Amino acid sequence: MLETFERAAIEAGKVIMTIFLDGCPAAKKADNSPVTIADEKAERIIISHLQRDFPEIPIIAEESVAGGIVPAIGTSFFLVDPLDGTREFVDKRREFTVNIAYIVDGKPVAGIVFAPALGIAFCGEGARAEKLYVDDGFQVARRHDIGVRAQPARRTALASRSHDSPQTAHFLAEQSISDCTNIGSSLKFCLLAEGEADVYPRFTRTMEWDTAAGDAVLRAAGGTTVTLDGLPLTYGKIGQSHDVDFANPNFISWGGKSVVERA
Incomplete structure (x- = not known):
């Protein structure tokens, strides 16, 4: 395939x-x-x-x-x-x-x-x-x-160049992360996958086609993408009462980490 x-x-x-x-x-x-x-x-x-x-x-x-x-x-x-x-x-x-x-x-x-x-x-x-x-x-x-890298003591975050949000800044503060790089498109998943960064929080609208390919690469490399309740992000979300078909909720993509920590 x-x-x-x-x-x-x-x-x-x-x-x-x-x-x-x-x-x-x-x-x-x-x-x-x-x-x-x-x-x-x-x-x-x-x-x-x-x-x-x-x-x-x-x-x-x-x-x-x-x-x-x-x-x-x-x-x-x-x-x-x-x-x-x-x-x-x-x-x-x-x-x-x-x-x-x-x-x-x-x-x-x-x-x-x-x-x-x-x-x-x-x-x-x-x-x-x-x-x-x-x-x-x-x-x-x-x-x-x-492959993803183990989470270092000083972690690097990635954020959307065009869709940043106050929630992103709040999350980074909660996680005590000061290093953040802004980059466009699904390359954020790929930088996590090759061990160049550690976390990508997303608190603004995405659709499934925006994230699926990068998420597949990240998961194959040993990373994960989870919703804010810590469950894996899923695809094929149709008939949603709160949003249109194929819309994603907020999520966090991690390199060598599988759960979201909340301060």
Whole structure:
């Protein structure tokens, strides 16, 4: 499955980079979030790969959902965010990513995060996670295994560049964490997965396609993502009385730690 994910993500990333370098305008979706032609073209590429190789598995993809295309899901399905970090993309920052994940029984069991402008990708399945280096010809030049680090005495946190919140500052104070780096897109999960940081608290809105691929990589690398009650974040949340389908609650992603401590 990861072979299909790699091919799809890299092909989508190649198209995204062409548009990124040429420049393109952004429009607004109904929820006021930005969307570009890069999102739409990349999603079509990814869906074509997934439908060809796994025609029986439903695909929940961000732009399709925005257009009203929401297939019924069972115990397994794909989650696709063709361009996470569209604000970064529009602002000519290079942290945007392509995200594909496979969900089984509410868990992200396989995923890839590709940052085409940085030439790196992260993938995970089962108990193995890898970092890939992608060259200018969009070929994987090399790869190596990655894993979370044990929580050090001085921990480093990651926060969203575009969606920070007062709750994040409160959490960091509770945890006595003074080092915090702001970064866009699902790369935050990947930095935890490769042992470059320790915790990523999120107290503003995310959707499942925003987090599933990065969460899959993190879990494969030995980390975890939990809700504020300490339970694992689950996927396939439909029929929610308090929010729309596929919306996530607040969560904390940890590197070498499995529970949320509250001061």
